[in-house]
């Protein structure tokens with residue numbers, strides 16, 4: 616009994632010593648120990664090269680390191696954290712959407728340039744119309760003079776002279792009328808073709824809206840121990856945001872409430888052009904890392 620009792624004491628001491636050692640081992644926090652990462656796999660569907668992904672990872676790491684003031688995330692071919700880009704229907708849908716949006720923008724541009732052309736034609740028509748009306752007024756005046764000459768029984772010579780004058784106006788008048796008709800015909804053709812474009816644009820826009828708007832919630836990425844998997848992003852900045860979010864999880868940070876935070880559960884209202892840790896992000900970071 617005695618010996619047994621004596622045996623207990625050193626054990627406790629040893630355990631305490633171990634606990635202290637573990638405590639001191641953990642003392643340099645995860646940020647100070649740093650996290651090494653490497654590229655696991657990039658599926659071809661993303662059209663992203665490894666250097667591009669590494670640049671995005673570097674930028675995503677900076678989001679955290681700017682606040683910490685020191686490097687935490689380091690690339691290492693044998694790194695602890697593998698980053699995978701796995702292509703499935705999420706990114707496929709994104710690419711289809713982007714393609715359709717590009718088509719719509721192109722159609723919109725064509726409608727705009729056509730509308731500009733229609734406006735120019737209209738201006739031209741107005742101007743030629745004014746010239747034509749002025750020629751008609753001159754013709755009408757000379758025609759009245761001609762009619763008056765006949766009415767008052769003027770000499771044949773006088774009537775003949777006025778008739779020649781009147782007839783000399785006709786070619787210009789006809790030419791102007793032809794010019795006007797050609798412009799009006801071009802104008803009408805353009806209106807019809809543009810209307811066709813507008814109809815097809817509206818049809819495409821309807822399809823786009825039916826297909827792509829509304830809430831689509833899908834996980835863009837996830838962090839599991841030793842691995843970050845990215846499934847979807849819209850563009851480079853969006854990729855950096857998703858990576859920064861998952862790297863936050865790799866640091867042991869959970870989700871925060873404010874919706875502009877990097878660590879908010881949904882990546883929707885963050886400013887992706889200027890990704891910065893919010894105060895919520897920073898205090899979450901402060902709970903796992905010293906800075």
Ligand SMILES: [Zn+2]
Nearest residue numbers: 860864870880
């Ligand atoms: Zn998350």
